[in-house]
Amino acid sequence: MLLDTPASEEFDQITRLTSQIFDMPVSLVTFVDADRQWFKSRLGFPLAQTDRASSFCTRVVETADVMVVEDTALDPRFEGNFLVTGEPCIRFYAGAPLLLDSGHVLGTLCVLDHRPRTFSPQQRDQLATLARMTMAHIELHQRAGRVNAVTRLPNRAQLFQDLRARPAGTPSALMLVEIMDHERMLAESRAVGIEPLESLAIAFAARLRQLAGPGVAVYHVGEMRFCMEPAGNTHSQREAFAAAALARLAGPMASGGRVIELAPMAGLVEFDPGAVSPGDALRMAGAALYSVLGSGAVFAWHDAALDAAHRRAYRLMRDISPALARGEFRLVYQPKLNLRAGAFTGVESLARWRHPELGDVSPGEFIPLVEGGALIHEFTRWVLRTALEQLARWHGQGIELTMAVNVSSRNLEQSAFVDDVRLICMSAGVDPRYLHVECTENAVMTSARTQAALEAIRAMGVQISLDDFGMGYSNLACLRRLPVELLKLDQSLVQPIDGDTRAWLLVQSLISLGHALGYRILAEGVETGQAFSMLAGAGCDAVQGYHLSRPLEAEAIPEFLRVPLPEWET
The missing domain is CATH 3.20.20.450 (EAL domain)
Incomplete structure (x- = not known):
């Protein structure tokens, strides 16, 4: 996620503001994983990370609540900590959790001082509020990474996250729709540039969302590829939806002052999210889509035997070079x-x-x-x-x-x-x-x-x-x-x-x-x-x-x- 990402002015603004509000020389935005504590933003602190065992913030992560230590030298939990006994000589600590909706704690927003301090209940509330604001910023940052910049539809990362959230055993299906194949897309971009194709993607996305209906997410997962769950609870209902949707999507579409004749195709797959990973589900839909090419059809269901043959061919292709070397x-x-x-x-x-x-x-x-x-x-x-x-x-x-x-x-x-x-x-x-x-x-x-x-x-x-x-x-x-x-x-x-x-x-x-x-x-x-x-x-x-x-x-x-x-x- 944000662990080990470069420094960011957005987060540095948060630590500067926090330090000013509490008049503290040190302010940190920290993330904690299984072994270490890493600082996304650090004001007045020389270290880029510490091990988790010596971290003050570990206690905040474990309790998911604000923690204040007014004098670390008098607290038996920290009096022997190297961060207290030596540089940077931490004598005061206050940290608030960066809490996800699920209850999971990513890290903390904390302030430190080199001398003992007091911290009022009002200040505790202020620190918790700043931590929530930081968390909102993190979530906004993450959402921005899960939205296609052209169509503003959720992207592949969001699709995978949504599929991972589904309980095992939930009957699921994906319909992967391609506006035009890669060769035609390259020919179009060479002829007219990328902007008309982006306009086409935006117009197609709007039409696809209208067909999907309220409450059904449409994802933009490739340059000219969109993914959604086909309507229906049975195989035949989903197939009927796919046929009707593709018929309505086909034909001329005005975009960027041009009219482009579309013949979209789709690949469909049914799966159990507890048994099939999101990436594999999308791959299987892609394999089904690929099988449509040259068949005269407009959509196809995932064929396990055909998919196995493709995967075997891919494996053999990878193995040819080492096979030559091994005789x-x-x-x-x-x-x-x-x-x-x-x-x-x-x-x-x-x-x-x-x-x-x-x-x-x-x-x-x-x-x-x-x-x-x-x-x-x-x-x-x-x-x-x-x-x-x-x-x-x-x-x-x-x-x-x-x-x-x-x-x-x-x-x-x-x-x-x-x-x-x-x-x-x-x-x-x-x-x-x-x-x-x-x-x-x-x-x-x-x-x-x-x-x-x-x-x-x-x-x-x-x-x-x-x-x-x-x-x-x-x-x-x-x-x-x-x-x-x-x-x-x-x-x-x-x-x-x-x-x-x-x-x-x-x-x-x-x-x-x-x-x-x-x-x-x-x-x-x-x-x-x-x-x-x-x-x-x-x-x-x-x-x-x-x-x-x-x-x-x-x-x-x-x-x-x-x-x-x-x-x-x-």
Whole structure:
């Protein structure tokens, strides 16, 4: 609260006035916690704080009443106190409690002198009155910290205080309303400045208070976010209120001489204040609000399962960096069969994560977190280094394979990526011709910078593959100018071919088209012998999938390669 805050002229005025009224050389506004007494304002006193045990004010806090000690040297409670026997030589003390409505005492307003004094009943009353005035000032100060400066509505701190005051078991709900999302707010502020947005918030707050009705608090908890308790005692009643309120809040709103079209959204949560903290209740309402985005709805209830998934994703994202440092990630390798050579001539490196508490984490779960986070470049360097060092070991054993590594558009856009590839190849002692970089159409076609990066590593001898071919929307348009050598048909195209005629016709056409344009074709996701035979017969250059091999640990690759292929696969 006010403990350990800087000195304030407002409180210094109080101690000066108190000292003048009682003609005392020392006046203090004190706050007392479990271990110490701290002075918010001190006039004529050298210390900034004392321990609680030696504090005179502790007695006032304990009794919640005015205490007067006319001669401390004659009082057995204080005669041996170091504040009496030595500097600052306190001989007189009078203190009045700073009392909250709850009965809790924050500290005192007190006066001291270096000689014994008398203190009349009238003076005791005056000191108590000054203490109450000080307390009123403190409460005003606190209220000012719980009010939004723009809308003058209670803010998040006030919401939390009000929720903490609710008894456990009280059925409670929050409705978090957002006027506009963060991206639009930034666009508006760039275009017209912050003042029109503040005017909009004020107008929206007035409309929301009108909808809430008398006796219902509306809180301003974010730049464009408001919170309230939805009307109703049941889930369905609250939902009906939310739907009706959002319908009335939507539409054009005049603000600052402009008309802005609003489409507010809301997240709702029901909770027991005895089991859920105020911060968590607001967080859950925020998670519900976030789930509305892109859904076509205008509000959503908190979904515990979805919330758990978001929290898990957040935890995983935080754990990625220490996991890299602790060696929790490893690479496995899926063999790729070259149908032209009738042999396995390459592998694809695939990252795996064994979390010490959560166990094996699916790549489908952690790879998007890596690609969207700040560690994408560090992670890709680790993959390149680990994969190429392993490739060098295999080459040293006479196992001549190529190594495929997946990279993202963010890797290609980084200026250091080309140098990273060159230096890691040199460090591992691997000829760049044995490195295959796999990237998606999105990565290849993102910008001139990504294409320049691909051309630069191609010039070193690195082979480029277009991964997930067939999943995008513009593959055919970009086929004639892709800076790649190989197209990997996505498993979503390949897996149905042994039971779906149209899927098979599509794959055959893509193989023919790719060859006509000078690309080699690899089919991934080959899971049956029939699919394998069909692809081989159609002239596919290479295949990869569980029918041939699941991803293997590095030490299993040499033994796998020693096993002869069945005749029908050669």
